Structure formats: structure tokens, C-alpha cells
Amino acid sequence: MTPPLLSGLLQRQYDHSHRNFTRQLELNRARSLGFDTSKQISSIHKGGVTWLDLERADNRYLLAGSADCSVAVYDVAQPSGSSGQQNSGSGDYGSVLKITSANSDCHQYSVSSVAWYPIDTGLFVTGSFDHQVKVWDANVGQAACSFTFPDRVYGVAMSAIAATHCLIAVVGGDPHVKLCDPATGGFTHSLVGHREPVWAVSWSLESEYYLVTGGCDGQVRMWDIRTYNCLRIFDEHVTQKPKPVRAESAGSRKRSRNGAARKESTTAVAHDGRVTGILPTPDGLHWLTAGTDNKLRLWDARRNYHLLVNYPQTFNSSMKARQLAVAGDEDLIFHPSGGIIQCLDRLTGQSVRTLRGHLDTVNCCCYNSYQQELYSGGNDCNIIVWAAPTGSDTTEGPDNKDDQDAWSD
Numbered sequence: 001m002t003p004p005l006l007s008g009l010l011q012r013q014y015d016h017s018h019r020n021f022t023r024q025l026e027l028n029r030a031r032s033l034g035f036d037t038s039k040q041i042s043s044i045h046k047g048g049v050t051w052l053d054l055e056r057a058d059n060r061y062l063l064a065g066s067a068d069c070s071v072a073v074y075d076v077a078q079p080s081g082s083s084g085q086q087n088s089g090s091g092d093y094g095s096v097l098k099i100t101s102a103n104s105d106c107h108q109y110s111v112s113s114v115a116w117y118p119i120d121t122g123l124f125v126t127g128s129f130d131h132q133v134k135v136w137d138a139n140v141g142q143a144a145c146s147f148t149f150p151d152r153v154y155g156v157a158m159s160a161i162a163a164t165h166c167l168i169a170v171v172g173g174d175p176h177v178k179l180c181d182p183a184t185g186g187f188t189h190s191l192v193g194h195r196e197p198v199w200a201v202s203w204s205l206e207s208e209y210y211l212v213t214g215g216c217d218g219q220v221r222m223w224d225i226r227t228y229n230c231l232r233i234f235d236e237h238v239t240q241k242p243k244p245v246r247a248e249s250a251g252s253r254k255r256s257r258n259g260a261a262r263k264e265s266t267t268a269v270a271h272d273g274r275v276t277g278i279l280p281t282p283d284g285l286h287w288l289t290a291g292t293d294n295k296l297r298l299w300d301a302r303r304n305y306h307l308l309v310n311y312p313q314t315f316n317s318s319m320k321a322r323q324l325a326v327a328g329d330e331d332l333i334f335h336p337s338g339g340i341i342q343c344l345d346r347l348t349g350q351s352v353r354t355l356r357g358h359l360d361t362v363n364c365c366c367y368n369s370y371q372q373e374l375y376s377g378g379n380d381c382n383i384i385v386w387a388a389p390t391g392s393d394t395t396e397g398p399d400n401k402d403d404q405d406a407w408s409d
Contacts, residue, residue, distance in 0.1 A: 029372050029388035030327040033343070035357045036373070036387040042080070042094045044072050047110070049377025051323055052366035053124075055116040056160065059370035061096070063124055064383060065111030071126055073097040073138065074383070076368065076375070093385075097141055105143040107132060112320065113155045118162070123182075125168055127153035133170055135182045147180045147187070151197070155321050157211075159203035167225070169211055171198035177213050179225060191223050193230045199321040200275050205284040206301060212287065214275025219268065220289055222304065232304045234289070235268040236297065239306045270306075271295060276322045281346065282369075283329055288346075290324060292316050296335055298346065309349045311335070314342065323364035325374065334374060336362035341376055341386075357384050 043049065047068030055061045060077040072095040080094035099106055107128035117123035123144070127133045133147040133156055151173030158168055167188060168180040175196055179189035196216035204210035204222070210231070211223045220234040271291030279288045280301065287299040296311040315337045316322065325334040331346040334355075341362055343353035360379035367374050374386040 026328070026372060027330045027332075030330040030332050031343070031352050032388045033353065033355065033374055033386040034389060035355070036385040038091045039093065039373075039385045039387065040091055041074050041076070041375070041383040041385060042092055043381055043383050044095050044098050044100070045070055045381050048360070048363060048379035048381060049383055050111060050320075050363050051113045052364045052375055052377055052383070053114050053116050054366050054368055054375070055121045056118060057120055059368055061116075061121055062366070062375055062383075063114045063116055064377060065114040065126055066381075067110040067379075069101060069107045069109060069111060069128070071099040071107075071111055071114065071136075073124075076371070076373070076385075097138060099136070099141055103141065105134065105136075107134070112153055113157075115156050115158050115168075117166070118158055118160045125156050125158065125182075127156040127170060127172070129153065131172075133168065133180060135168075145182055145185045147178075147185075149178065150174050154197070154199045155201045157201045157203055159208050161205060162203075162208040164208065169201050169203065169213075171201045171213055171215075173197045175215065177201070177211070177223070189225055189228060191225075191228060191230075193221055193223075194219060200278040200289075202278045202280060204301075205280045205282075212278055212280075214270070214278045214289060214291075216274040217269070218271045218273060218275060218291065218293075220270035220275055220278065220287075233268045234270040234287075234299055234304055234306070236270055236272075236306050237268075238304075239308050241300070241303050241305060270297065270299075274318075276316060276318045276320070277324045279324045279326060281326050286346070288324055288326070288333065290314065290316055290322065290335065292318065296333070296344070309347065311342075311344050311349045312351060313337070314344075318363075323366070325365035325367040327367050327372075327374075328369035334365040334367065334376075336365055336376070338362070339378070341365060341374075355386055357386075358382065 045066035047066045051065045053063045062074045062076050064072050075096050080092050107130050109129035111128050113127040115125045129152045131149045134143045135145045137144045153172040155171045170178045175194040177191040181188050194215040198213050198215040200214035209226050214220045221230050222232045224231050271293050273292035275291050277290035289297050296314040298307045298309045333344045335342045341355040358378040362378040364377045377383050
């Protein structure tokens with residue numbers, strides 16, 4: 001009979017080894033993603049696919065917005081025509097909801113951003129170049145409420161961890177960041193600090209009250225929505241952990257903080273170009289930002305200093321927000337770069353893989369950690385599924401010369 005202490009140690013060792021094995025398996029699959037010919041999403045869009053969002057409740061319904069004003073929800077877990085009983089084998093995954101120009105509530109211009117309500121799949125939000133943000137009832141495909149803005153809307157976001165609010169953060173051609181409350185149908189906050197249009201927005205995973213925005217002025221700002229204040233401005237030249245500040249009186253601390261904020265607002269920038277993307281890593285340890293200076297930058301989430309990881313050849317000439325993705329806890333970044341998607345190691349910056357399949361510029365990426373799949377949308381109107389090879393294909397590398405069509409002469 002095994003002593004209780006020894007039994008506990010053996011069980012702990014087994015659990016630790018099992019977790020390490022599972023994580024390594026998931027990492028290997030994420031690093032071997034390729035074009036999935038067996039799973040095709042039947043896109044209804046006649047314009048470029050601009051943004052994607054996968055709901056977190058079931059990891060099943062993919063929300064997509066398009067430049068042709070349309071919005072669609074795709075079931076990525078069940079093929080069309082399977083009737084919920086068995087896989088039809090067709091590999092064709094169609095839309096379960098589509099909102100096109102035939103719908104009276106449809107946007108008038110390009111849909112720039114979409115976001116699921118974090119709690120369930122009953123609501124989602126869309127932003128458009130028609131200056132409108134709309135909250136939709138997913139059950140009937142009708143707009144439940146809408147908000148009008150003075151300029152184009154480039155991004156919308158809802159906090160995935162919020163327990164006390166359901167605010168929608170909205171950025172666009174107006175330098176002021178707006179927060180909307182769908183419960184009341186009104187605006188609650190206006191965050192002032194950016195000097196030019198704001199394209200990128202994301203909520204923090206550290207606190208439901210922290211919001212991060214990136215603008216055409218090259219600045220990335222972290223806000224506390226409880227106080228309307230800018231907490232920090234990311235500075236590309238700050239590359240070391242800040243030193244502890246000596247104790248000082250409350251009055252002098254307040255004066256120095258306000259003075260520093262005023263100085264940073266005119267000098268500190270995260271990118272020497274427009275900021276096109278912001279994303280927190282799932283573990284909450286880092287922030288990723290992308291800009292038209294052809295740079296992808298990694299930041300410490302606690303102290304907001306630049307970690308100086310060099311990501312090579314991250315070409316970016318986008319004229320609007322561009323959606324990044326991270327493969328769960330696998331330390332893998334997916335960065336749209338022209339017509340390709342770069343797979344980069346988060347901590348070393350090394351290029352792991354390059355995904356080619358789109359016929360035009362890639363606008364957005366969304367990773368499904370449950371099925372370990374990547375979805376991407378581009379100006380070719382397509383939504384492509386990228387998955388790890390199955391069966392004997394798993395032994396073949398991405399550049400294996402033997403991976404050829406053997407039947408051709």
C-alpha cells in the first residue's frame with residue numbers, strides 16, 4: 001500500500017507531466033497550422049472581410065463584418081446540412097445568420113468592427129463608417145439600439161471580464177474615445193487625450209476598468225474609466241522596468257504626476273506611425289501593438305515598458321485597424337502582413353511559419369483555442385480556416401519538398 005504522502009507526490013508529478021505534455025502538444029499543433037482544405041466557410045460577403053470575433057461561451061459561432069455593409073454569423077462546429085446529427089462530410093460551413101442590405105437595419109457603409117456580448121450569444125455589436133454603432137439581437141437579426149457619432153467608427157470593444165458594467169468602447173475619426181451603455185442607450189464617458197483619429201481599442205484583462213487605445217498620433221494610452229484619466233502612455237524609448245519612486249507628499253506627488261502626463265502627451269509615442277492594432281495576450285502578462293512604422297511591439301502589461309523583442313519584416317501599410325491574434329497560451333502571434341499571415345514567436349520574435357492562401361490583403365485574424373484553428377478574413381471576400389494537419393501529415397514540415405502532387409508529371 002502506497003503511503004498517502006508518496007501517493008500525493010506521485011499524483012502531483014503525474015498532473016504536472018500531463019499538463020506539460022498537453023501544452024507541448026497544443027504548441028506543436030499551433031506551430032503547424034496550414035490551409036484546411038476539408039473545412040470551408042461559405043462566405044456570403046461581396047466585399048472584403050474586415051473583422052472577426054468568436055464568442056467565448058461555446059467557441060462555436062464566428063461573427064464577421066464586411067466592407068459591403070453585411071454582417072454574418074457562421075457555425076464553425078457543425079457543417080451545413082448536418083441537422084445536428086452527424087457530420088455530412090461536405091466540409092461546408094455556412095452562415096446561421098446574415099444581415100445584408102435587404103435588412104432595413106443594415107449599415108449603409110463598410111462595417112469596420114464587430115464584437116460579441118461577452119456573456120452569451122444573444123447580442124453582438126457592430127461599428128461602421130456610416131457613423132453608427134448598433135447593438136443587435138442575434139435571435140431575430142434586428143437592431144436593438146444604435147448610437148450615432150460625428151465621424152467614422154473604426155473600432156468597438158466590450159470587456160471580457162466585466163462584472164459591474166457592459167460598456168461599449170468606441171473609437172473612430174474623432175480623437176475622443178467614447179463609452180456607450182446599451183442598457184440606457186446613452187453615452188457615459190468621453191476620454192480626451194489623443195490628438196488624431198483613434199483606430200485601435202482593447203479592454204485590459206487585468207481590470208474591467210482599464211481601457212487601452214491607439215491613435216494615428218502614434219500614441220498608445222491606458223485609461224481608467226472610473227476617473228476619466230489617462231493612467232499611462234506607452235513610450236517606445238522606455239525599455240527598462242521603472243525604478244521605485246521615493247515617498248513624497250500627496251500634493252507633490254499629484255503635481256509631479258500631472259506634470260509628467262502633460263509632458264508625455266506631447267512627446268511619448270509607441271510607434272512612429274499610425275497604431276493599427278492592440279491586443280492583450282491571454283495570460284495578461286503582455287500587450288501587443290502594431291503600427292504603420294512596420295513594427296510589432298511587445299510591452300510588459302504591469303509596467304508598460306517596451307520589451308525590445310525584434311519581430312522581422314512586419315510590413316504594415318494599412319489605412320484602418322487591423323486585427324491581430326494570439327494562439328492561447330502557446331506564445332504564438334498571428335500578424336496580417338499584406339496578403340500573408342506571419343506566425344511569430346512571442347518571446348523571441350522568430351518567424352515560425354508563413355500562411356499563404358488569400359488572394360488579396362488580409363485584414364483580420366481570430367484564433368479558436370478550443371478547436372485549435374485560426375480564421376482569417378481578407379479583401380478577397382473569403383474567410384479561410386487554418387488548422388493543423390491530421391494523420392500522417394503531422395510528420396511533414398511546412399517546407400517539406402516531398403509534399404507535392406505525386407500524380408503530376
